[in-house]
Amino acid sequence: MTDLNYDKSLHLKELIPQSAIDEIEQWILKYPAERKRPPIMPALKVVQEHNGNYLTTEMMQAVAEYLDVPHVAVYEVATFYTMFNLNEMGKHVLSVCTNLSCSLRGSDKVVEHLQNRLNIKLGETTKDGVFTIKEVECMAACGGAPMLEVDKVYHENLTEEKIDKILSDIAAQHMPAKEEDNNGK
Amino acid sequence: MANEVCFRTLDLETPWSLEAYESVGGYSSLRKIIAGELDHEKIIDELKLSALRGRGGAGFPTGLKWSFMPRNMPGQKYVVCNSDEGEPGTFKDRDILRFNPHQLIEGMAIAGYVMNATVGYNYMRGEFYEPFDRMEQALKEARSKNLIGDNILGSDFCFELHNHLGGGAYICGEETALIESLEGKKGQPRFKPPFPANYGVFGRPTNVNNTESYASVPAILENGGQWFLDLGKPNNGGTKIFSVSGHVTNPGNFEINLGTPFKDLLEMAGGMLAGNQLKAVIPGGSSSPILPAEVMMELTMDYDAIGKAGSMLGSGAVMVIDESVCMVELAARTAHFYYEESCGQCSPCREGTGWMSRVIHRILEGEGKPEDIDNLDRVAGNIMGRTICALGDAAAMPIKGFLKNYRHEFEYMIEHKRSMVKG
Ligand SMILES: Cc1cc2nc3c(=O)[nH]c(=O)nc-3n(C[C@H](O)[C@H](O)[C@H](O)COP(=O)(O)O)c2cc1C
Numbered sequence: 001m002t003d004l005n006y007d008k009s010l011h012l013k014e015l016i017p018q019s020a021i022d023e024i025e026q027w028i029l030k031y032p033a034e035r036k037r038p039p040i041m042p043a044l045k046v047v048q049e050h051n052g053n054y055l056t057t058e059m060m061q062a063v064a065e066y067l068d069v070p071h072v073a074v075y076e077v078a079t080f081y082t083m084f085n086l087n088e089m090g091k092h093v094l095s096v097c098t099n100l101s102c103s104l105r106g107s108d109k110v111v112e113h114l115q116n117r118l119n120i121k122l123g124e125t126t127k128d129g130v131f132t133i134k135e136v137e138c139m140a141a142c143g144g145a146p147m148l149e150v151d152k153v154y155h156e157n158l159t160e161e162k163i164d165k166i167l168s169d170i171a172a173q174h175m176p177a178k179e180e181d182n183n184g185k
Numbered sequence: 186m187a188n189e190v191c192f193r194t195l196d197l198e199t200p201w202s203l204e205a206y207e208s209v210g211g212y213s214s215l216r217k218i219i220a221g222e223l224d225h226e227k228i229i230d231e232l233k234l235s236a237l238r239g240r241g242g243a244g245f246p247t248g249l250k251w252s253f254m255p256r257n258m259p260g261q262k263y264v265v266c267n268s269d270e271g272e273p274g275t276f277k278d279r280d281i282l283r284f285n286p287h288q289l290i291e292g293m294a295i296a297g298y299v300m301n302a303t304v305g306y307n308y309m310r311g312e313f314y315e316p317f318d319r320m321e322q323a324l325k326e327a328r329s330k331n332l333i334g335d336n337i338l339g340s341d342f343c344f345e346l347h348n349h350l351g352g353g354a355y356i357c358g359e360e361t362a363l364i365e366s367l368e369g370k371k372g373q374p375r376f377k378p379p380f381p382a383n384y385g386v387f388g389r390p391t392n393v394n395n396t397e398s399y400a401s402v403p404a405i406l407e408n409g410g411q412w413f414l415d416l417g418k419p420n421n422g423g424t425k426i427f428s429v430s431g432h433v434t435n436p437g438n439f440e441i442n443l444g445t446p447f448k449d450l451l452e453m454a455g456g457m458l459a460g461n462q463l464k465a466v467i468p469g470g471s472s473s474p475i476l477p478a479e480v481m482m483e484l485t486m487d488y489d490a491i492g493k494a495g496s497m498l499g500s501g502a503v504m505v506i507d508e509s510v511c512m513v514e515l516a517a518r519t520a521h522f523y524y525e526e527s528c529g530q531c532s533p534c535r536e537g538t539g540w541m542s543r544v545i546h547r548i549l550e551g552e553g554k555p556e557d558i559d560n561l562d563r564v565a566g567n568i569m570g571r572t573i574c575a576l577g578d579a580a581a582m583p584i585k586g587f588l589k590n591y592r593h594e595f596e597y598m599i600e601h602k603r604s605m606v607k608g
């Protein structure tokens with residue numbers, strides 16, 4: 001039996017922690033109270049972050065219910081913008097810019113090096129689920145070309161050594177505890 | 186002299202702090218307004234005199250734009266800052282946001298006062314987490330000093346500013362797409378008219394300017410419109426930030442007087458990388474047609490000079506290209522970008538960008554036909570002027586530029602199935 005009075009915000013509250021709900025509430029305050037759609041984008045970003053970098057249909061529906069907008073309004077946004085991922089992603093997403101300035105300064109070598117080191121192609125995720133690499137358009141950091149973004153952080157003036165360091169730093173975070181002990185000497 | 190306007194805090198310690206900004210005269214124009222020493226008509230007059238032109242790409246006079254806003258119309262009005270910075274080659278707004286956020290805040294507050302708008306949104310591209318944090322920090326500082334918010338400095342002027350983050354879409358840099366996006370929708374441009382000044386965010390009168398445009402305003406009002414005008418040249422007032430990238434020794438942002446010779450700018454950027462030969466320059470972002478070295482070396486960096494030479498100053502993104510570059514490859518990458526970023530709303534752009542990209546890639550793969558070149562030029566011509574927004578033109582103009590100046594490289598590749606430059 002359908003309970004017509006059920007609290008439509010409950011669903012999202014079950015899916016993400018209260019701190020994330022609070023973050024969404026902060027965003028909602030920025031827009032006129034009678035407008036329900038402006039917080040869709042920020043809410044999706046918050047949810048995606050709490051779900052390992054991608055969105056599921058269930059999460060999009062929960063956002064729609066929470067904001068009291070039609071489901072389709074949320075799908076539209078999630079499918080239009082490139083920062084929303086609708087497929088499973090690695091724990092860390094490495095976005096390589098291959099646009100004009102970066103390609104002039106050797107982004108093809110960055111891509112090649114990443115592909116060789118991680119043994120995957122652009123758009124793929126490593127078997128252990130740690131790394132996804134993807135190609136992106138200009139990130140407004142062309143003065144530091146070639147560049148890539150790791151999660152939320154830009155890395156500029158890349159060299160093979162810098163890339164190796166980025167990869168090993170991330171790998172170290174995901175080392176099983178036992179190995180970490182061994183490394184700790 | 187460089188870095189006199191938007192980058193004037195750059196050499197200070199913590200250039201992004203309120204203290205640094207106030208030490209160079211920051212917030213003095215806002216204080217003058219509050220003290221009743223500067224009214225909206227005087228501000229618009231100074232802006233008109235300064236010949237400040239929109240720094241987002243189109244170069245529309247900012248003073249004139251502000252005068253179009255129906256400031257006496259009752260109801261909510263908005264000022265919106267376009268910090269979407271997506272035009273390939275452009276990376277100046279990111280540095281204004283990171284290194285001098287208060288100047289943008291003051292510029293927007295002044296705009297709010299002039300246009301009777303009590304709310305502003307700063308729309309930053311989705312990947313700008315670091316600039317976002319800086320802006321949030323600066324807003325907090327400004328709020329704590331009552332420079333932003335209700336009853337600013339005890340007056341009856343109220344202005345609230347909000348930072349917004351996009352979701353990754355070049356098209357959202359187009360002002361009406363940006364407005365749609367801010368409303369929480371897909372970023373698909375609106376038909377104009379009505380213009381944002383009459384029907385903008387949430388259907389209310391809205392003024393949209395680029396980050397650098399707003400951030401130039403406080404300095405103009407402190408020193409006068411004439412001062413700014415004199416920094417540049419007639420009709421091209423002031424300084425402009427040039428984002429220099431590509432094959433130079435020291436890529437970076439250079440805030441210099443409009444009208445500075447290109448060869449001086451090249452020198453500031455450390456000259457050509459590894460002493461290579463300059464082949465060509467894309468002078469104003471990826472949408473601006475490429476110009477050969479010999480043309481560029483004679484030009485000054487201003488709207489009129491670059492326009493007369495058949496290209497555009499655009500966003501001030503100067504991409505420097507050396508002799509090792511194959512123009513067919515560069516054209517293919519450019520075409521691919523616009524194909525990826527077309528919003529799909531208008532068929533000439535949606536179909537045309539994909540077609541151009543496929544044909545140029547076919548030429549690259551050695552499958553080109555002699556008629557491809559004229560067909561490319563014709564299709565590019567057919568996109569132009571036939572779309573709701575200027576993305577169509579932005580996609581077509583550079584392709585026409587590559588064909589006009591480097592047709593021989595396309596012909597060579599079609600005939601010999603290999604690059605004229607790379608072999
Ligand atoms: C496809 C497209 C992308 C654009 N991207 C930007 C951008 O990233 N930043 C920007 O300020 N203006 C951009 N513009 C220009 C804006 O539509 C608008 O003219 C500008 O924000 C107005 O501000 P201004 O007068 O201060 O330049 C773009 C225009 C088009 C057609």
Ligand code: FES
Nearest residue numbers: 097102138139142
């Ligand atoms: S071209 Fe790579 S950041 Fe702009």
